[in-house]
Amino acid sequence: MKLFEAIIDANHRAVAGDASAGLHPSEYADSLPVIALTCIDPRLNAFFPNVLALPAEQFIWLRNAGNIITSPLSSTMRSLALACAVKGGREIAIIGHTDCQVAKMTASVLLDRFKDLGIDRHKLPSNLSEFFGVFGSERQNLIKACDFVRGSPLIGPKIPVHGLLLDIETGKLEWVVNGYETWANSALPPEPAGGFPELGVLGGFKDFVMGEMKFPHGKIGDSAANIGEGAAPLPPPNPPTALTPPRPVPPPVVPGQSPLPPIQPAAPGRRLKVPLPPPIRPGSNFRRG
Ligand SMILES: [Zn+2]
Numbered sequence: 001m002k003l004f005e006a007i008i009d010a011n012h013r014a015v016a017g018d019a020s021a022g023l024h025p026s027e028y029a030d031s032l033p034v035i036a037l038t039c040i041d042p043r044l045n046a047f048f049p050n051v052l053a054l055p056a057e058q059f060i061w062l063r064n065a066g067n068i069i070t071s072p073l074s075s076t077m078r079s080l081a082l083a084c085a086v087k088g089g090r091e092i093a094i095i096g097h098t099d100c101q102v103a104k105m106t107a108s109v110l111l112d113r114f115k116d117l118g119i120d121r122h123k124l125p126s127n128l129s130e131f132f133g134v135f136g137s138e139r140q141n142l143i144k145a146c147d148f149v150r151g152s153p154l155i156g157p158k159i160p161v162h163g164l165l166l167d168i169e170t171g172k173l174e175w176v177v178n179g180y181e182t183w184a185n186s187a188l189p190p191e192p193a194g195g196f197p198e199l200g201v202l203g204g205f206k207d208f209v210m211g212e213m214k215f216p217h218g219k220i221g222d223s224a225a226n227i228g229e230g231a232a233p234l235p236p237p238n239p240p241t242a243l244t245p246p247r248p249v250p251p252p253v254v255p256g257q258s259p260l261p262p263i264q265p266a267a268p269g270r271r272l273k274v275p276l277p278p279p280i281r282p283g284s285n286f287r288r289g
Contacts, residue, residue, distance in 0.1 A: 002028075002031070002180055003028040003031035003032070003034070003091060004091065004093070004160075004162055004164075004175070004178075004179070004180070005180075006023055006027075006028070007023060007052050007053060007054075007173070008173055008175050010022055010023050010053050011051065011052075011053070011171070011172065011173045012172065012173075014053075014171075015170055015171060015172045021053075022053050023052075023053035023054070025054060025055055025058055030090065031090050031091050032054075032058040032090060033057070033058040033059060033060050033087065033088065033089055033090065034052070034054060034058060034059055034060065034089065034090070034091050034092075034093060035060045035062065035080060035083045035084065035087075035089035035091070035092045035093070036048065036049075036052075036059065036060070036061055036062065036092075036093045036094075036095055037062045037063070037064070037067050037069075037076065037080065037092070037093070037094045037095065037145070038061070038062075038063050038067050038095045038096075038097070038166075039063065039064075039065065039066055039067045039096065039097055039100055039102065040063050040064065040065050041097060041100065041101070041168075043097075043168055044097060044166070044168075047166065047168075047171060048061060049061070051166065051171050051173065052093075052173075060083050060087055060089050062076065062079050062080065062083065064076055065102050065132075066096075066100060066102030066103070066132075066133065066134065066135065066141065067094055067095065067096050067141070067142075067145065068102070068132075068133035068134075068135070068141065068145065069094070069133075069144070069145040069148040069149060070133045070148075071148060072148050072149075072151055072152035072153065072154070073152065073153075073154070074148075077148065077149065077152050077154060077155075078154065080092060080149060080152075080154075080155065081152070081154035081155060084155065084156075084159055089159070090159065091159060091160045091161075091162065091179065092149060092155070092159055092160070092161045092162065092179070093161075093162045093163075093164055093179075094142055094145045094146055094149065094161070094162070094163050094164070094177075095163075095164045095165075095166055095173075096138045096139075096141060096142045096163070096164070096165050096166070096176075097138070097165065097166040097167075097168045098138065098165065098166070098167050098168050098169070099168050099169075100138055102134055102135070103134075103135055103136060103137070103138050103141070105134050106129075106134075107128045107129050107134075110128050110132070110134070111124075111128065138165060139165065139176050142163035142164075142165060142176045142177060143163060143176065143177060145163065146161050146162070146163040146177040146179070146182070149161045150182060160179030160180055160182075161177070161179045161182070162175070162177055162178065162179035163175075163176040163177030163179075164176060164177075
């Protein structure tokens, strides 16, 4: 059984009430860490990474509004690529969720929201929906995102790309795009003749030439160290003053449960098992995003 087959199986058993459902990450060392792209909806904070039964150190978490990929070379796409190349991510999962407010956003509502923020129409891109990548169907958004990632020249054929839909009421995961199948078939769309054209609504990739991507030395390591892993933060530019004493970061808290205990490394010869939590039902007072 492959990693996400085991994750989905354990998730469905946990949702059905099996308190022993979980995962032995040590059995899937070749598939870890996992890179996940999710929405910014705060209701998701309580779900990850425990809804995947993965330990935090094996979970590289990227987020944007609506878990949208707008092109094979977009900013989020670049982070996914560096999460693989720099942080060693082995599998990618785009994880959408039910009741996503981005899916319910129309161009006219967006205009009203921006107007309320003091931003006039003429300052915004002409095609708002295309620019922000807003979508009407969560499943279609997942399929489109997976197609972009799978077809991106920045992601090699060795990385499976999955699309999952999380039921925000029950915590149940639905496998919308099975990355192992598309990976096995390896039916990547052909690269356009003459390479990828200028991409991005604002023409931001005008100077991007495939094969000549150069990174400034020194900065990449600094920023990559912060890719979704909650690792040591960059040092502050100035020593903290008495008004801003450094505070310890509290452990994550799941609603209705006591704080999770820290995960201890497995002793040699002993498999660590990460249990799945029971279904989580965030209260209606959670802000939606
Ligand atoms: Zn959302």
